[in-house]
Amino acid sequence: MASAHPPTPVLCGLGGWLPPRIVTNEELSRGLDTSDTWIRTRTGIGRRHVAEPGTATSDLAVEAARRALKSAGTDHADALILATTTPDRPCPATAPLIAAELGLGTVPALDVGAVCTGFLYALATGAGFLAAGLAGTVLVVGADTYSRILDPADRSTRALFGDGAGAVVLRAGTADEPGALGPLVLASDGTGADLIRVPSGGSRDPVRPGTAHLSDPYFRMEGKKVFRNAVERMAAASRQVAERRGWGVEGIDLLVAHQANVRILYAVADLLGLPRSRCHVHLDRVGNTAAASVPLALADAAAGGALRPGDRVVTCAFGGGLTWGAAALNWPGISPH
Incomplete structure (x- = not known):
């Protein structure tokens, strides 16, 4: 008999990726009217990672997603949801490209745009896929390259942001499981x-x-x-x-x-x-x-x-x-x- 309750999303994999290049506050201050002290005092930030020219959001997302799948002990997911404000292009969505790069086949894949809340919105979307029976496992990725959209002369924003990607794997489970x-x-x-x-x-x-x-x-x-x-x-x-x-x-x-x-x-x-x-x-x-x-x-x-x-x-x-x-x-x- 089918359960009267929808499955609970269970987190079973986690991965992250940061581009190798590190930009310190000292480096930033050489081309901007700011200082390490000013940035640390107001934000708590000491450094950030920045994607090299030619590196897109999808490149970071693929690396994080691979690590999340490895953490989950699998190489496949039934759906992929990407949270981002900085897609590779305005059209089409970036998620299908990531799914293809990962070799996931023709699984459903879509972008979610809720800026810095995007990952939580994507988690909820993934939970909906599981509850609806559209997937048994969902790869949820949050990735952004804000360095591409920051004003080089605006210290109030340029000092804040870094590039990176993180991902989790959700599977259908029960509310009493670890990872629920x-x-x-x-x-x-x-x-x-x-x-x-x-x-x-x-x-x-x-x-x-x-x-x-x-x-x-x-x-x-x-x-x-x-x-x-x-x-x-x-x-x-x-x-x-x-x-x-x-x-x-x-x-x-x-x-x-x-x-x-x-x-x-x-x-x-x-x-x-x-x-x-x-x-x-x-x-x-x-x-x-x-x-x-x-x-x-x-x-x-x-x-x-x-x-x-x-x-x-x-x-x-x-x-x-x-x-x-x-x-x-x-x-x-x-x-x-």
Whole structure:
């Protein structure tokens, strides 16, 4: 007899990839009006990885995906979902290319665009594939090359972001298994769409007739307003999933939040009443890697011993749209690659 309950998504593989080139604050300050002290004080970031010319988002995604599949002990998935703000091209979607590069065959593959919350939206989409019986395993990837869309003269954004990719494998399972994911909470508020934006390049502001240029192709952000919204939204969503899971905030062993700014991370922990020691920090070495941030931080925490099997994890994110969300996860005994 078929179960009356849909299968629970279970995390069974994890991998990440960072391009080899490292750009330190000192290097950045040689061509920008900033300094290591200024960047560290305001963001907590010491360095970031940057993709070399000719390296696309799909290249990073393929490397992370291969490592996630290896971690899961397989070379196949029934579907692939990519979260990104920096696809290889405006059209077509990048996910089918990644699936082809991985040799997955003609599996369903699609892009999800929710900026820095994209990985959580992609997780929820993957959970839906499992619940609908469309797949037994789903490869979920978050990858971005923000270095391609940053204004070279804008220190407020150029110092923040790095390139990278992270991936997980989800399989259909039960709620009492190690690695069980959920509940998930997702939300949006389009009235704040202009707080995080790339003004040109879409149908609202396309290439001008008679020119080959966009009026403003760079990433823009209203930092102070984003800070306040990010703290409040991520804290509220994290509290919601912890309570719905039956843990309560006090039962969270580790908070793995989107790695945007160390002051945001600590402010979220403070608002929740969690010790800052339970908030994992990875951005000091990689910066804000956008959609890759959450899986890369999970991989870093697991590899460094901050996560142990059975730990109660809450992960949360905030990004353009505005979008935000959180998810609860019982940490499995897996080794990230």
